[in-house]
Amino acid sequence: MRQTRFARNIWLGIENLLLHKLRSFLTMLGVVFGVGSVVAMLSVGEGASKEALEQIRKLGSNNIIVSSVKSAEEEALSTTHSHMSIYGLLYEDHRRIAESFSHVKQTAPAKIMRKDSRLGEKEMELRVVGTIPQWFELVPREVVAGRVLLPLDVAQKTPVAILTEYGARKILATESTIGQTIRIGGDQFEVIGIVKSESGQAQAGNIQIQIPDQEVDVYIPMEVARRYFGDIFTKRTSSGDEREKVELHQIIVEVDEGDKVEAVAAGIKRMMEQFHKKKDYAVSVPLALRKQAEATKRRFNIVLGSIAGISLLVGGIGIMNIMLASVTERTREIGIRRAIGAKRRQIVYQFLIETTVLSTTGGIIGLGVGALIPFLITYFSGMITVMTWKGILLPLSISVTIGILFGLYPAMHAAKVEPIVALRHE
């Protein structure tokens, strides 16, 4: 019974607001934009967090990625004929990193090169990654068929290869290819497995981190790569052959505890500075993406939060203003209701319901507008936005609160109306 009476009161409020449709609509605009901003703010923030988490998952949340970088001056020199660039990570760096830090759980070095490969009739260039079994723990990807590297492969230095699912499709390999031979460079390898792959760059703010694997990779044991292909690579370019000597292209380091990642990364940087005269390496920390995402989130929160705050304040005052005018306009009605026997608090209640219906309707429209803004942001900036229940319920409850807060004064004002004074009012 109570419930239906409440519903009826709300309906009466709606009816009164519908008497002045345009006025009611204009009055609620402030709340519409305020709530819209809140919705947008929350969904952009949520999206930034989610995107960062997703990227960190691809990169490994407790990983540090150390990679070789060809410095600018080396780049300039390499165009001169018959010059050989020597740079990047050393086998020695890997050993030192693996042994010097108590919080380093495991490491995976990688030697990366491009080789023409051939499976049956199909020929294409693959990115060859010479690595060790730990790679598949630090860059965990679903195994589609067969198996990944095992310590046995390392010990026996067997020429085995693991394709990526995407690469396999390109080179026309299937599950039945497992056990068959693939030619990489000039050498024969046995295909033992197919894994899924990620690719591309993780990015947040000004931080960019290359995801360790690529779509078309082939993984072979590190020792085999060293023995078959050596440390010197020849790249064919338009200006002639470029020769490079790089021992390791990447070292992925897993730290045992999340909050030790930064300390270990700092340690690695210090160590690298000590042993490398040139800055021919880079240390990336995926976890930093999260910080960056938090910063992005904060920036958006400040901008949209201010817009929301101002809109809601202005919206609230607008509602208050219109309700005060409405109270004056309806003084006689209030007087009639009081003369019939309405108590002051029932008048308060009536006007509070009206303002709350007004602001809540504004809030609901604002939800729609607010859902549109993240959509546009995603469309134009590619930023991921996520709507959550919290992102819907919070703005809605804000709009209800605005109604009650700013409706209270006009409602009390209405309740002060003395019946006989009101009835004389023309």
Add this chain to the structure above:
Amino acid sequence: MIERACSQEGKEIVKLEDAQKIYQMGTQEVKALAGVTVSFKRGSFWAIMGPSGSGKSTMMNILGCLDRLSSGRYYLEGQDVSTLDDDSLSELRLRHLGFIFQSFNLIPQLTVQRNIELPLYYLGWDSVQSAQRAKEIAEEVGLGDRLGHRPTELSGGQMQRVAIGRALANDPQILFADEPTGNLDTTTGEQILELLVKLNKQGKTIIIVTHESTIADHARNKLHMLDGRIDRIEGNSNEAN
């Protein structure tokens, strides 16, 4: 609340004792009621008359619990209401009193039905019951076919009938009417008065204010006011009812 000894005054429904209403106008005091002592019996029909400014409306507002005395006492059904708070007065108006005004005072955006239902809404009736009651009452005041209309679509006489209907919805013991025919032509006024006479016959106590003696003639008692005081009482005396 002082409960009056009802045994000897059992039939008095309304009683004023040295009732004063004083308005402060700057330095000047206006005594709208300058000490009125009067009582009306249950089931009586009174017309209050007198020149403009003599305090008729002031007295009606006091009797209808819309306003308070400056001094003196007002007993409604033996209960001293001069000391009641705002909520209790609202409650009294809601449950026991009905009011009819010269300018009808209907709520323009509400239909006839919803206007009549208004007291029932505040009494907490559910919508089905109040709709039923509004229909009965509309028929009683001769507006059975106008329930869905808005006040602006009605004639003056019809509007006043709606107002009477609304005043009757809570089945009040007393009906107050301050110049109910003031905005109506003679014939319509007569019809409204006939309706009030009918209600009086059904047992309701009715107190009206009027300037017109033809209207006042419908009442069995007349009270003439002058300068905030009772000038004379005409027709049946206090004891007559």
